[in-house]
Amino acid sequence: MNSPRFDVTAIGNAIVDVLARADDSLLVQHKLAKGAMSLIDTETAERLYAVMGPGTEKSGGSAGNTAAVIAALGGRVAYIGKVADDQLGQVFSHDIRAIGVTYDTTPLKGGLPTARSLIFVTPDAQRTMQTYLGATTQLGPEDVNMDYITSSKVVYLEGYLWDQPRAKKAMRDAAVNAHDAGVKVSLTLSDAFCVARFRDEFLELAEKHVDILFANESEILSLYQVDNFDDALQQVRKHCEIAALTRSEKGSVIVNGNEVHIIDAEKGVKVVDTTGAGDAYAGGFLYGYTQGYDLVTCGRLGGLMAAEVISHLGPRPETDLKKLASAVLA
Amino acid sequence: MNSPRFDVTAIGNAIVDVLARADDSLLVQHKLAKGAMSLIDTETAERLYAVMGPGTEKSGGSAGNTAAVIAALGGRVAYIGKVADDQLGQVFSHDIRAIGVTYDTTPLKGGLPTARSLIFVTPDAQRTMQTYLGATTQLGPEDVNMDYITSSKVVYLEGYLWDQPRAKKAMRDAAVNAHDAGVKVSLTLSDAFCVARFRDEFLELAEKHVDILFANESEILSLYQVDNFDDALQQVRKHCEIAALTRSEKGSVIVNGNEVHIIDAEKGVKVVDTTGAGDAYAGGFLYGYTQGYDLVTCGRLGGLMAAEVISHLGPRPETDLKKLASAVLA
Numbered sequence: 001m002n003s004p005r006f007d008v009t010a011i012g013n014a015i016v017d018v019l020a021r022a023d024d025s026l027l028v029q030h031k032l033a034k035g036a037m038s039l040i041d042t043e044t045a046e047r048l049y050a051v052m053g054p055g056t057e058k059s060g061g062s063a064g065n066t067a068a069v070i071a072a073l074g075g076r077v078a079y080i081g082k083v084a085d086d087q088l089g090q091v092f093s094h095d096i097r098a099i100g101v102t103y104d105t106t107p108l109k110g111g112l113p114t115a116r117s118l119i120f121v122t123p124d125a126q127r128t129m130q131t132y133l134g135a136t137t138q139l140g141p142e143d144v145n146m147d148y149i150t151s152s153k154v155v156y157l158e159g160y161l162w163d164q165p166r167a168k169k170a171m172r173d174a175a176v177n178a179h180d181a182g183v184k185v186s187l188t189l190s191d192a193f194c195v196a197r198f199r200d201e202f203l204e205l206a207e208k209h210v211d212i213l214f215a216n217e218s219e220i221l222s223l224y225q226v227d228n229f230d231d232a233l234q235q236v237r238k239h240c241e242i243a244a245l246t247r248s249e250k251g252s253v254i255v256n257g258n259e260v261h262i263i264d265a266e267k268g269v270k271v272v273d274t275t276g277a278g279d280a281y282a283g284g285f286l287y288g289y290t291q292g293y294d295l296v297t298c299g300r301l302g303g304l305m306a307a308e309v310i311s312h313l314g315p316r317p318e319t320d321l322k323k324l325a326s327a328v329l330a
Numbered sequence: 331m332n333s334p335r336f337d338v339t340a341i342g343n344a345i346v347d348v349l350a351r352a353d354d355s356l357l358v359q360h361k362l363a364k365g366a367m368s369l370i371d372t373e374t375a376e377r378l379y380a381v382m383g384p385g386t387e388k389s390g391g392s393a394g395n396t397a398a399v400i401a402a403l404g405g406r407v408a409y410i411g412k413v414a415d416d417q418l419g420q421v422f423s424h425d426i427r428a429i430g431v432t433y434d435t436t437p438l439k440g441g442l443p444t445a446r447s448l449i450f451v452t453p454d455a456q457r458t459m460q461t462y463l464g465a466t467t468q469l470g471p472e473d474v475n476m477d478y479i480t481s482s483k484v485v486y487l488e489g490y491l492w493d494q495p496r497a498k499k500a501m502r503d504a505a506v507n508a509h510d511a512g513v514k515v516s517l518t519l520s521d522a523f524c525v526a527r528f529r530d531e532f533l534e535l536a537e538k539h540v541d542i543l544f545a546n547e548s549e550i551l552s553l554y555q556v557d558n559f560d561d562a563l564q565q566v567r568k569h570c571e572i573a574a575l576t577r578s579e580k581g582s583v584i585v586n587g588n589e590v591h592i593i594d595a596e597k598g599v600k601v602v603d604t605t606g607a608g609d610a611y612a613g614g615f616l617y618g619y620t621q622g623y624d625l626v627t628c629g630r631l632g633g634l635m636a637a638e639v640i641s642h643l644g645p646r647p648e649t650d651l652k653k654l655a656s657a658v659l660a
Contacts, residue, residue, distance in 0.1 A: 018421075020428075021648075054398070054425040054646065057387035068384070087417040087443070091348075095384040098350075113417070316384065 005151040007290035012063025012158035014081030022120035045132040058314040059095035063158040069283025071100035072321040084135035088114035108135040140166040150181035159190030186212035189219040263299035266307035276315025280305040335481040337620035342393025342488035344411030352450040375462040388644040389425035393488040399613025401430035402651040414465035418444035470496040480511035489520030516542035519549040593629035596637035606645025610635040
């Protein structure tokens with residue numbers, strides 16, 4: 001058997017982020033769920049953009065951010081996600097290719113525009129996302145290159161895609177094909193509200209298809225409808241081969257059957273914007289995992305990547321990740 | 331006579347900046363004139379974008395940046411510049427309005443796209459700009475709202491517009507109408523290569539129409555074809571009522587007839603990206619000028635604004651300028 005072409009193939013919503021600083025009062029006034037990702041329609045997008053301050057546009061999308069981190073670390077990554085044939089689609093395509101990710105999903109022509117997420121960053125560095133899905137809603141099974149899936153070590157799926165029926169079908173197909181080919185399947189739960197919308201499906205996936213689960217504390221609590229972290233921990237170890245659970249300033253916990261590792265967060269990080277923290281963690285973790293490092297090293301790499309991304313505005317790395325990672329990998 | 335509606339009306343190329351870090355070797359390889367603004371066609375734009383790293387999109391444009399600073403300081407500003415009816419045009423329009431600038435130039439429909447400048451930021455924080463002018467080339471006299479011009483204290487013109495014949499006509503019309511209405515006319519020379527292209531016209535303008543001239547050292551040397559700063563200084567004081575000459579880390583020199591002020595640069599600034607430094611200086615200066623402050627205070631405000639803008643990636647302010655300015659205005 002040939003060695004896999006990709007370390008990771010990631011599937012997600014291809015989104016350009018529009019980031020602006022905002023006061024908490026603006027969130028209250030416009031009834032925005034702080035810290036969450038909410039889906040919005042065109043009209044709401046226009047209304048909210050009009051009250052937003054001057055913005056910074058950067059490529060985002062959860063799995064796209066994860067793919068960018070893996071590529072920047074030197075991993076071989078493919079990304080599958082739908083943009084439109086428009087200016088923001090060109091921005092997204094450029095940025096993900098420029099960082100070294102293989103990306104060739106056919107852009108949507110003449111229909112909905114490229115997705116954007118209006119991200120309000122409050123003085124406490126928390127991000128509140130209002131996402132207009134646009135072209136991403138048209139991602140379907142035909143966009144999933146099964147050659148990429150079956151020639152990867154890990155397939156990484158973004159929970160956010162469960163909001164779209166055709167993408168959901170694409171994800172399930174990818175997971176089944178991956179397993180048939182002996183490829184590990186990884187899922188990020190993405191958002192506590194997203195988990196609440198699709199709890200039963202995520203539980204079934206976790207039990208039947210997911211080898212490596214990524215979740216933060218509120219997501220894993222929501223998945224098992226429990227109110228303390230340890231209860232969730234005991235549940236998830238029954239379902240998934242590996243679970244990497246992130247806990248913000250408390251670091252992360254990695255579970256692999258009877259093996260449990262507690263990884264402290266990086267110290268001395270000046271937090272500017274938490275957008276992409278979980279995505280970067282998953283990127284660091286999966287890079288380590290696919291290079292054959294032990295789980296503690298994977299967790300530390302994840303924490304290091306998250307620390308880099310939260311130290312500046314925007315969800316993707318801005319420093320030399322290989323140099324950064326050498327501290328952990330040496 | 332009514333008091334003017336605007337402190338400043340600025341006319342310029344409406345551009346979205348695409349900023350990315352780059353090594354000097356990339357500039358050498360692609361023969362890019364370091365530190366300059368070069369005009370590029372569609373084909374070159376595509377070729378250079380393909381070799382550029384992951385980018386950050388931010389609204390820019392020289393006079394747009396100046397207008398943004400004046401508005402952020404609390405000044406009343408109108409901006410005239412041409413975008414297309416496309417996504418980057420929406421970004422530009424949003425950002426300049428969000429900071430408080432009056433902006434209502436009709437976007438170009440169905441033709442050239444919104445202008446963008448590919449900005450390569452090297453490790454020494456210098457910026458090298460490769461600008462595709464797109465829709466800005468269609469700015470004409472019909473876009474200049476003469477009511478805005480004649481109801482301003484100062485009209486601010488961007489030298490870069492001399493590259494386009496119809497915009498040049500628009501600028502001359504604006505200057506003549508401004509003077510007839512007792513409105514001060516201000517010009518920034520924009521770029522040494524731009525000065526070299528239009529030296530005779532700029533000299534004639536400076537003599538006949540410009541009350542307040544902004545230039546950096548290389549621009550003013552190029553204008554008078556002299557090789558030392560003092561020679562340029564003695565020339566310019568014969569032509570313009572006020573000249574504000576910026577000299578990077580040496581600060582700025584302000585000349586008003588026999589009055590000459592030497593303003594030291596802000597100390598202790600960590601320079602990240604010099605994009606927009608001169609624009610921000612002009613913004614701080616003109617805010618001070620239109621509020622009736624003395625020239626020393628205007629120069630210090632200019633220096634303070636430049637220091638803010640060079641401390642981060644991107645050409646427009648990211649901190650509370652009113653608070654920042656209070657140190658100088660108190």
